[in-house]
Amino acid sequence: MKLHTLYSDYIRIRFSLPLEPAHRNMMMAFGQYEDDSAALFFADHPDETFSGWISELRPKDPYYGSKPDWKPVLAEKYEQLNVYDEMILYYLLFTINSTLSVNVYNTYSAMNDFMKNYSFLQLSHLHDISRLDDGEKQQLRDFFFFFYLYAHPVNDETLHACSFHAQHLIHTKTGIHLKDYFAAYYDHYSSHRDKYGEQIVISAKEIHACKHLTLELLQVLEGRSNRLSMPLEKGLEPAIHLINDVDNMLKLYADDPAALFQIMRDLLAGSTMHTTIETNDNGEPNNSLINALQEDSLQKPVSYRDHCFTLLLQNYVSYVLFFDFEEIRSVVHAFQDTPEECSFILSKMFTDTIFLQRMMKQQQIDLAQYPEVTRFFNEDAKQWYL
Structure with missing residues (x-):
């Protein structure tokens, strides 16, 4: 997937701007609901969305009921991971994947929506700003990343679960790089898709496309992407x-x-x-x-x-x-x-x-x-x- 193309489409749909010509060979494209909210839908599975399909794979809540007696899905790969960490990483993945969702304000705060997406845009710009020194960029990076999560909103544990290591986000408690974890997450469900047939409708190829888009979104948060741009409009x-x-x-x-x-x-x-x-x-x-x-x-x-x-x-x-x-x-x-x-x-x-x-x-x-x-x-x- 090409994030910059999708981001331009996201802005155009959100503000009712003329859309650019349709892009060929895209596995996902924006579709609108009757209430004018919008999401990325799969071309071959028009009832499934990029942000929504993983909800069927949501881990059991370890805080609900008796003491958890199960292991995380990726426990063999990440021995340091427990079920509480797994839940936090799921919340982070959902937060990232919903970045390009267009929300309606009767169910979602307009201020939260603006702050999350403003922070996302600025995180794509920071590394290119030559008039700020490294210390100033780091201050703003931490500020914007905090609000990106806070405005989603996430719970307090998720809000403070990650930290930057150079230009990579890690789950602080376990030391796991988000990039590696999310890649392993998608690879697991792609490789074992048949095992999860009742929960997963999309194809292995579509799961692979989701992995690439998630990692592109993560690169923006980490300051490792090309900067995103607002579409030009006459008079503005x-x-x-x-x-x-x-x-x-x-x-x-x-x-x-x-x-x-x-x-x-x-x-x-x-x-x-x-x-x-x-x-x-x-x-x-x-x-x-x-x-x-x-x-x-x-x-x-x-x-x-x-x-x-x-x-x-x-x-x-x-x-x-x-x-x-x-x-x-x-x-x-x-x-x-x-x-x-x-x-x-x-x-x-x-x-x-x-x-x-x-x-x-x-x-x-x-x-x-x-x-x-x-x-x-x-x-x-x-x-x-x-």
């Missing part, structure tokens, strides 16, 4: 070029901050702002009239333009504020003459994700020291932070 090119090339964004911000803020302003001009704000006679924002999102707006699908706007703002959070929170004052300075825009941008930065919340906690940043920022918060941001 300046922003998307910066989203796809963080070095260019950081260079533009270093050379001409106003130019970056203007790109944000241009994106915002075509977006739907749900925050309204009135000012006092002196031009100060009237806090009592900064309103939260309208209730019905929460049900509207996010446009590709709005998504790119959010990506660009969160890139500013991740690559600028993460290393120098004082730069938040530059945002205020750039937008304070248009209070409605300033309120909308700052509130989005702080409430579209919990990245800033975790960042400030880790760095012991006190928002009380930034009254020029918090005075522009809408009601949602106030409830979160004040």
Whole structure:
């Protein structure tokens, strides 16, 4: 499978963009459900999905019932593995394989969906960013990988089960490389498919294709893949070029901050702002009239333009504020003459994700020291932070 092609299709389906010509000889392709969610289906087994077929092979829950008296499926290959480790590795595999699923928000948090997929995209970019040193890349790698798992969401044991060894993820307790374990997992079920005939519908060849796609997804998490890109769309090119090339964004911000803020302003001009704000006679924002999102707006699908706007703002959070929170004052300075825009941008930065919340906690940043920022918060941001 070609991950970059599938990722482009995933974005296009998610945001109702025109699809590119169909790709030949693909064992899997996206299909949509009636509720507009989507998944990767097998061409020869249209009722089975890439993320779903392994659910029939889910290990018995060792926490349920009496003390487990069975061994992991791969116990002969990995003697250090117990049934609790096996369950965690299954959760990790399912989390990775569901990366390209398009979710609907009546059953899945929109914020979680954004954070998981944002983190996945950034993990594909980190190794190419020359304006960050190795230590800074490692900090962000750990940050993004944490949120990739946290936002899925996974349980606490799974969240903290892995660590990086150079550019490879390992199951910390056993020292098993995820790459090796997942390859062995697929090889086992491919080789013993007849034994699991009641649980496995897809062919051995399709299992092999799943193995390659899982390992491609894992390479993204480990920073060993080519970077993924958001599809270009007419009118959004300046922003998307910066989203796809963080070095260019950081260079533009270093050379001409106003130019970056203007790109944000241009994106915002075509977006739907749900925050309204009135000012006092002196031009100060009237806090009592900064309103939260309208209730019905929460049900509207996010446009590709709005998504790119959010990506660009969160890139500013991740690559600028993460290393120098004082730069938040530059945002205020750039937008304070248009209070409605300033309120909308700052509130989005702080409430579209919990990245800033975790960042400030880790760095012991006190928002009380930034009254020029918090005075522009809408009601949602106030409830979160004040």
